[in-house]
Amino acid sequence: MTTSERQKPVFRFAPSPNGPLHLGHALSALLNRDMAEAEQARLLLRIEDIDQTRCTPEFEAGILRDLEWLDISWESPVRRQSEHFPEYQAALHELIERGLVYPAFLTRGEVKARVVAYEAAGESWPRDPDGTPHYPASDRERPADEWRDMLTSGKKHAWRLDMRKALDLIGELLFWTETGDGRTGEIAAEPDVWGDVILSRSDAPSSYHLSVVVDDALQGVTHVVRGLDLFHATSVHRLLQVLLGLPQPVYHHHRLILGADGRKLSKSQGDSGLGELRAQGMSGADIRRLVGL
Known part of the structure; x- marks a missing residue:
């Protein structure tokens, strides 16, 4: 990594491969990409696969396909928590x-x-x-x-x-x-x-x-962009950062995409995945409109 690359802001999208990505993940991934481009920053992809029971290589492969379909690119190598x-x-x-x-x-x-x-x-x-x-x-x-x-x-x-x-x-x-x-x-x-x-x-x-x-x-993440459902968890993260002597990023907690019943979208509830929407003929531009970007 060059000196100029080290000095750039760093964003990251960090999904868990325990199910297919849905519209809420698309909003987060697209916001990370858009904000990174606006800051001329680096964008990283991290696979949060600590849960070895629920996380699978098949779901990870689906995540990569969905991100490529959304025209989102990231730096290599991908960091996998299991490693x-x-x-x-x-x-x-x-x-x-x-x-x-x-x-x-x-x-x-x-x-x-x-x-x-x-x-x-x-x-x-x-x-x-x-x-x-x-x-x-x-x-x-x-x-x-x-x-x-x-x-x-x-x-x-x-x-x-x-x-x-x-x-x-x-x-x-x-x-x-x-x-x-x-x-x-x-x-x-x-x-x-x-x-x-x-x-x-x-x-x-x-x-x-x-x-x-x-x-x-x-x-070296400088900007954490994630859903409002993790807003309160940031209190714990700040405490751990101080206890371990780690730097603090800037946080941006974005709105959530809600289902027809008013709850946030969830893999466990079987909400429609991006792959299913793609199979219905939707494009990446359609997804941007659906999530309000």
Whole structure:
């Protein structure tokens, strides 16, 4: 890479190959391309395939076909998260060594049972912006020797960020620069509303939160353009960036494409993929119009 290339702004489109791209992904990809061209910036493609159960080479091939059909080009090589697990593990290990994460042993079923019992008594269990209950404090409050014994026994566990300890260590308010379709300017981060977020689990060596901040730093990303559904997650990303000494990009969270029922489009709900629209005879220009560009 030349010096001039290193000095250019860097955008990235980062889909997960766990299903076909839909119109919401098209909006994000096209915005990244358009904004990168306006800034005379580099555009990267990152395949976020940490979930080795749901992500497949077939879906990745479909992503590449859809992007080429939309006339979107990117720099080579493509970064695949599945090829960079050691980098995420190194970041996690740093946080473990600093005592900022703890092993979490409760299963989803056990957490759900605790929440149900608690709320049956008329109390309200805290939930994150996605509506998921915060993880109970019991594992965080275990004595260290109990952690070690349980880890030595091979008991399945995840690693969770000790949010209170992390915020106490930072000791200052965090902000990010936002240029998107909602609030703009300097946005105050509120990572505590997420509780003790998961950074690694037994079936995946990294979480979205951890891998995305590591990737953005390693790839020199200066502008993150993604949907408004990830607006609140940026609070966690800013905290991790500060804890790991990573640079912060500028963020642009764009509007979402909604279905006829008013919900955002989703692969899991079977919303029409771009390949299906292409098979119906639509062109890339048609897709631009459909997403309001």
